[in-house]
Amino acid sequence: MFIDKAKLFMAAGKGGDGCMAFRREKYVALGGPFGGNGGNGGNIVIVADRNFKTLLDLQRHPHYKSEKGEHGQGKNCHGRSADDLIVKVPLGTVVRKDGEIIADLVNDGQSIIVARGGRGGRGNSSFKSSRNTAPRIAEKGQPGEECTVDLELKIIADVGIIGYPNAGKSTFLSKISFAKPKIADYPFTTLSPNLGVVQFFDKSFVFADIPGLIDGASHGKGLGHDFLRHIERTKVLLHIVDAFGYENKNAYSTYVAINKELKSYSLVLAKKIQIIAVNKIDVPGTEKAVKLFKKKKKNVFPISALKGTGIKPLLAEILRKVKTVKEEKPKEIQSVHYKYEPEFVVNKVGDAFEIIGKKITDLVAMTDFSEPESFGRFQNIMKKIGVNKKLKEKGIVQGSIVRAGDYEFTYEE
Numbered sequence: 549m550f551i552d553k554a555k556l557f558m559a560a561g562k563g564g565d566g567c568m569a570f571r572r573e574k575y576v577a578l579g580g581p582f583g584g585n586g587g588n589g590g591n592i593v594i595v596a597d598r599n600f601k602t603l604l605d606l607q608r609h610p611h612y613k614s615e616k617g618e619h620g621q622g623k624n625c626h627g628r629s630a631d632d633l634i635v636k637v638p639l640g641t642v643v644r645k646d647g648e649i650i651a652d653l654v655n656d657g658q659s660i661i662v663a664r665g666g667r668g669g670r671g672n673s674s675f676k677s678s679r680n681t682a683p684r685i686a687e688k689g690q691p692g693e694e695c696t697v698d699l700e701l702k703i704i705a706d707v708g709i710i711g712y713p714n715a716g717k718s719t720f721l722s723k724i725s726f727a728k729p730k731i732a733d734y735p736f737t738t739l740s741p742n743l744g745v746v747q748f749f750d751k752s753f754v755f756a757d758i759p760g761l762i763d764g765a766s767h768g769k770g771l772g773h774d775f776l777r778h779i780e781r782t783k784v785l786l787h788i789v790d791a792f793g794y795e796n797k798n799a800y801s802t803y804v805a806i807n808k809e810l811k812s813y814s815l816v817l818a819k820k821i822q823i824i825a826v827n828k829i830d831v832p833g834t835e836k837a838v839k840l841f842k843k844k845k846k847n848v849f850p851i852s853a854l855k856g857t858g859i860k861p862l863l864a865e866i867l868r869k870v871k872t873v874k875e876e877k878p879k880e881i882q883s884v885h886y887k888y889e890p891e892f893v894v895n896k897v898g899d900a901f902e903i904i905g906k907k908i909t910d911l912v913a914m915t916d917f918s919e920p921e922s923f924g925r926f927q928n929i930m931k932k933i934g935v936n937k938k939l940k941e942k943g944i945v946q947g948s949i950v951r952a953g954d955y956e957f958t959y960e961e
């Protein structure tokens with residue numbers, strides 16, 4: 549099965565907790581802080597790998613979770629950071645987060661971090677200062693990022709084969725490559741794209757055979773619509789026309805109709821170089837159709853995909869045209885969309901107040917509220933970044949309930 553879409557749920561590992569410990573050695577009085585930092589949680593990284601062909605496996609296993617960082621320990625031992633979790637996708641995978649494209653992975657090995665692991669919490673050694681030589685403060689690990697990611701595979705081929713159903717597209721592909729697509733004497737035999745590699749002297753080219761297009765394809769009729777986007781990135785199009793036409797259309801009318809569909813689907817497609825082949829000339833009586841076609845359009849290649857007639861000059865022309873099209877540079881979009889977010893927002897909910905924002909929820913998650921000194925630090929940070937001021941503006945009074953992340957406390961002046 550050919551699967552070209554998947555939605556993945558990512559949960560990156562939390563950072564390890566920082567350690568609170570004190571030096572306890574013989575002959576060393578008043579040992580100082582001795583707690584190491586936690587290790588970082590693992591990132592989740594999506595990597596393009598040319599050995600993968602579809603998104604099927606990913607669609608079946610949509611949940612990914614990277615490891616946590618190890619906790620820090622005494623004697624200033626830092627916790628080990630977790631390894632990144634690698635998720636492999638086929639070349640041509642477009643990665644979206646919140647509907648925005650964040651990467652277009654077209655080269656082998658190209659990657660993007662989609663969910664960042666949490667930072668390891670700092671141990672109490674890190675909080676030592678001239679004013680506080682024995683801090684009882686250690687951060688807990690930062691939570692890892694959680695997100696959903698939408699993947700979409702857009703095949704990367706040099707040549708896209710288009711045409712009405714039953715025109716002989718798959719037959720052509722099977723003739724020029726080792727691909728073994730299903731071929732049959734009825735429309736819509738091909739249900740998903742087939743790729744074939746054509747060796748031409750020292751170069752190889754990839755051809756993509758997509759399901760047949762019909763009138764209204766650009767608006768979802770037939771099967772073709774879903775697959776039109778796969779040929780958006782091809783360099784040229786090979787338009788195979790059945791010499792007998794399709795249903796009540798003659799060969800030339802099918803050519804015109806498909807071009808109309810391409811145009812209403814995307815201008816990019818409509819503007820692509822198209823090489824036209826009129827197929828099935830082994831059948832007696834097709835000369836007339838070819839002649840008629842040639843009156844309207846000079847550059848046409850009469851072929852028989854079945855018998856192999858006329859294929860060499862056609863291939864030579866296609867490959868000559870492919871070489872004239874510049875290689876499209878992959879889009880490296882990685883996080884160019886910088887979203888401005890305020891550090892925090894204070895809302896009044898009934899009589900209570902809630903503080904929202906990643907900075908605050910992280911701070912709450914990383915604070916050990918059972919240690920008065922840690923709690924003191926929490927309060928200082930809230931004051932420093934202006935949370936207290938905002939709470940007062942919103943009308944907070946002594947004893948009001950304040951919620952931040954999972955934490956709830958009563959406000960005291």
Ligand SMILES: Nc1nc2c(ncn2[C@@H]2O[C@H](COP(=O)(O)OP(=O)(O)OP(=O)(O)O)[C@@H](O)[C@H]2O)c(=O)[nH]1
Nearest residue numbers: 713714715716717718719732736737738760853854
């Ligand atoms: N006589 C003759 N028959 C052909 C030729 N090329 C294809 N056919 C026949 O036409 C029918 C359709 O061929 P396919 O290759 O499956 O056509 P397709 O364009 O891939 O069709 P869809 O996948 O349905 O869109 C089959 O019965 C083929 O054997 C040809 O050059 N000559």
Ligand SMILES: [Mg+2]
Nearest residue numbers: 717718737738
């Ligand atoms: Mg086919």
